[in-house]
Amino acid sequence: MTEAQSPRPTTDEILAECPRFRVLVVGRSGVGKSSLINHAFGIDLATVAHDKRGTCNIQDEIISPRNAYFVLHDSMGFEPGNTKEFETAKEFFKSRGKKVPLKDRVHVIWLCIQVPHAGSRVFETGDEEFLKLAATTQVPVVVVFTKFDVLCRRMERTLTEEQVKLDANQVQRLCSQRAEDEFKKICLAPLQNMDPTPRHARTSGLGANGSRDRRGLADLIKTTLHLMGETRGFARKVLMNVNNAQITETVWFTSAIAQRGSAQANIDGSIKIGMRKYWRGIASSTRFPGFKLQNCLNTLHIDIVTSWNFSDPDELLHCDEFLQKMQQVTQLVVPKEDETKDWFGNLKDVFAAAGTAGTFHPVALPIVAGIGLSGVFIKWLATVYKRTSSPETLRLFMGYIVDLTLVLDQLFVIVSALPPANLLTHTEIDAALGKYTADAVNSVHAEIRKYCNEATFGKICRSNKAEEKITELIEKHRVRWEERQP
Template identity: 75%
Template sequence: MTDAQDPRPTTDDILAECPRFRLLVVGNSGVGKSSLINYAFGIDLATVAHGKRGTCNIQDEIIPPHNAHFILHDSMGFEPGNTGEFETAKEFFKSRGKKILKERVHAIWLCIKVPHAGSRVFEEGDEKFLKLAAAAKVPVVVVFTQFDILYSRMERALTDEEMELPADQIRRLCSQRAENEYKNVCLPPLQNIDPTLLHARTSGLGANSSRESAGDRRALADLIKTTLHLLEDTSGFVGKFLTNAQNRQTAWITSVIAQRGSAQANIEGSIKIGMKKYWRGIASSTRLPGFKLEKCLNTLHIDIITSWNFSDPDKLLRGPVFVEKMRTITQLVVPREEEVTDWFGAVKNIVGTAGTVSAATHPIIFPIVAGIGLSGVFITWLATVYKRTPETLRLFMGYIIDLTLVLDQLFMIVLALDPPNFLTQTEIDVALGKYTSSTVNIVHAEIREYCNEATFGKICRSNKAEEKIIELIENHRIKWEGTESQL
C-alpha cells in the first residue's frame, strides 16, 4: 500500500524515535527487584540471560524477549567504601546523558526494602547515589519494597481482643498501622536527603504474595503513575534532562507502552497517541479525507493496540479474527435509526432508540453479535472515502471507545496471570463477552445521542468530539474500589 492509500500509524513515528523505555533499577539482592520488574513490565527475568545470579553490570542491556518496548539496566546497591562502583555509575550516567533519546536512561528506580522501626532506612551509599543521579539530571523514584511484610508485622502484633474483630476491620486496622509506620519510618529520612524526591511503595509480588489483591494492584499502578508524572514534569529533572518538549512526550509515551501494570496509564497513552494526529478534530478532520474508511480504521486499530502492548506472541489482537469481531460490534452504532433494518435486518430490535437502550431491556451478548456477522452494507460502506457525516463520526467514536473498553477488560483478565501474561484466544473472547454483555448498549446509545443529525454541525465547528470520547471511556472503564487515581 502507498502512503496515499494507507494513513501511517502515529506509533510508528514515536517508536522509530524511541523504541524502548530504558530503566535503571538499583537495589541489593533480596529487595524484590526481579518480581517488581516482572509484574510492572510483564516479563520473566529468569528467562533472560544477563550474567550469574546475584551479580549485575550496570552497563549491560537486559532486553527481555516478551516486551519489545522495554530495556533494563540492573545495579546492586552502592557500598560507601567502594569508590570503583561509584566511578562506574558516574561514567554510565555521563555516557548515557550524551546519547540520543532512545539510548538515554529515561528513569531510575532506587529500591529500598521497608525497614524495621528503629533501623536505618538509607545507607550512606544510597544517599551518595541519589546525589550522583541528581548531578547527572536523571529522574529517580525511590521505591520502598515489600510493604506486605510490614503489614504482616502488624497482624502479628494484634492483641487477643483485636483478633476477635471482623476480618474486614482487622484488615483496615493493620493497613492503617502499617501505613502510619511507613510514613513515620521511611519518609522523614527521604525528606532529609531531598524533599523533592518522588517515592512509591510496593508489596511483594511473587507467587507467595496476595498478587490478586486490590492493594497490590494499586501499589504497582501508583509506582507507574509516579514514574510517568516524573517523566512529564517540566519543572523537575526531566525538564532539565529532556529540554525538548517533543522528546519529553516521546519518552513518556514509550514508557506508557512499555509498562503493563496500569490500565489507566494505557488509556492515557492511547489518548495522547490518538490526539497527536487522528482524534483531535475527528468530526472534521483535515488528515482523514482522501483515505478509505477501512484504512483509517486499520490505523486507529494499530495505534490503540500498540499503546496497550499486551504480551501477544501470536499477534491475535492484530489478526483478522479479532479485527472482524471488533467491527461486528462497532457496526451496530453506525447507521441512522431508520436505516438499521436495511443494514442488519432483524437486529433492529436490539439497537433501539438513542437514549432508551439499556443493558437490562436490550441485552446484546457476544454470541448474538457474532452470529450477526459483518453486514454486507457495512463492508461496502467501509470501502468508501472519508466524508464528514454523522455515520462517519459514529464509526470512529464507536471503534475507539469499543476497542479501548474491550482492552480494558482484557487488561484486568491478564493482570491476574503470572508474567509474561501471554494472551490466548480464550482471554480475548472472555473480554469481548464481558464488554458486549454489559456495557456496549449504553455506550452506543450515548454515542448516538451525542452525534445525531441535529448536533453534527455544532460538533464539527467545535472540534470537541474527542472530549466526548475521553468522557465515555472514563465513565465506562472498569472501576474497582481504591483503584489508581487519574494520571
C-alpha cells in the same frame, strides 16, 4: 490486516524515535527487584541470561523477548567509600546521558529500598551518595520501598488480646493504619530529610497464592509517569525549547506503552497518543481525506492496540479475525436507526435465533456473531473519507475508538489474573469481548447516537470537540479495577 495506503500510525512515529523505555533499577539482592520488574513490565527475568546468578553489570542491557518496548539496566547498589563503583556509575550516566540519542539514554531510575526491620536504618550511606550522584544527571528518580506487606504483618504481632478478638476487617484496618504510621516515621521522614520533595512509591511482595500487589504497581507507574510529565513541563517552561519538550513527551509515550502494571496508564497513553494526531478534530479531520474508511480504521486500531502492549507474540489483536469481531460490534452504531433493516436485515429474526428478546440496541456477543459483518457496512467501509464528514462516519470513529479501548480494558483485568509474561490466547480475547458487549456496549452506543444526533452534527463539526466526548465515555465506562484493589 493490510496497512497499504493507510495513514501512518502515530505509534510508529513515536517508537521510531524512542523504541524502548530504558530503566535503571538499583537495589541490593533480595530486595525484590526481579519480582517488581516482572510484574510491572509483564516479563520473566528468569528467562533472560545473566553472566552469574546474583551479580549484575550496570552497563548490560537486559532485554526480554516478551516486551519489545522495555530495556533494563540493573545495579546491586553502591557501598559507601567504594570509589570504583561510583566511577563506574558516573561513566554509565555519561554514556547514557543527554549527549547520546534519545533511544540510548536512561529515562528513569528506580532506587529499590526494602522497608526496614524495627530499629534498622532505611538508607545506607551508599544510597544517599547515589541519590546525590543521580541528581546531577537530571534523570527522574523514584525511590521504591519494597515489601510493605512485611511491615503490615509485623503490626499484627503488636495487637493486644482484645484487638485480636475484633472481626477480620477491623483487624485489617487497624494493622494497615499502624503500618502506615510506621512507614511515614521510618521511611518517609528520612527520605524527606534528604529531599524535601521526594518521589516515592511502595509495593508489597507476592501473596501466598501468587497474587500481585496491583495497587502498589499502579501507584509506582503513576508516580513514574507523573514525574516524567513534570520533566516535560520543566522543559517547556524553563528551557523554552520546543524540540526538548517534544523529546521528553516521546519518552512519556514510550514509557506508558512499555508498562503492563496499570490499566489507567494504558488508557491515558492511548488517549494522549490518539490526541496527538488522529483523534483531534475527528468530526472534521484533515488527516483522513483521500484514504478509505477501512484503512483509517486500521490505523486507529494499530495505535490503540499498540498502546496497550499485551504479551501477544502471535499478534492476535492485530489479526483480521479480531478486527472483524470489533467491527461487528461497532457497525451497529453506524447507520441511522430507520436504516438499520437496510444494513442488517431483520434484527428481530437474529435475536429470535439467539433465543434473546430485544430490539436494535441490546447487543451480546452471540448476537453480534449471529449478525456478522453487514454487506452494506463492508461496502461503505470501502468508500473514501471526505473532508465533509457525516454523522455515520463520526459514529464509526467514535464507536470504534471507545469500543476497542473498553474491550482492551476488560482484557487487562482478565490477563492480570495470569502469571507475568503469560501469552495471550483467543480465550481471553473472546472473554473480554463478551464481558464488554454484555455490560457496557448498549449504553456506550446509545450515548454516541445521542451525541451525534443529526440536528447537532453541524455544530459538532464546527466545534471539533468530539474527542472530548470520546474521552468522557472511556472514563465513564472503564472498569476502574485498580481502584478496587485492597
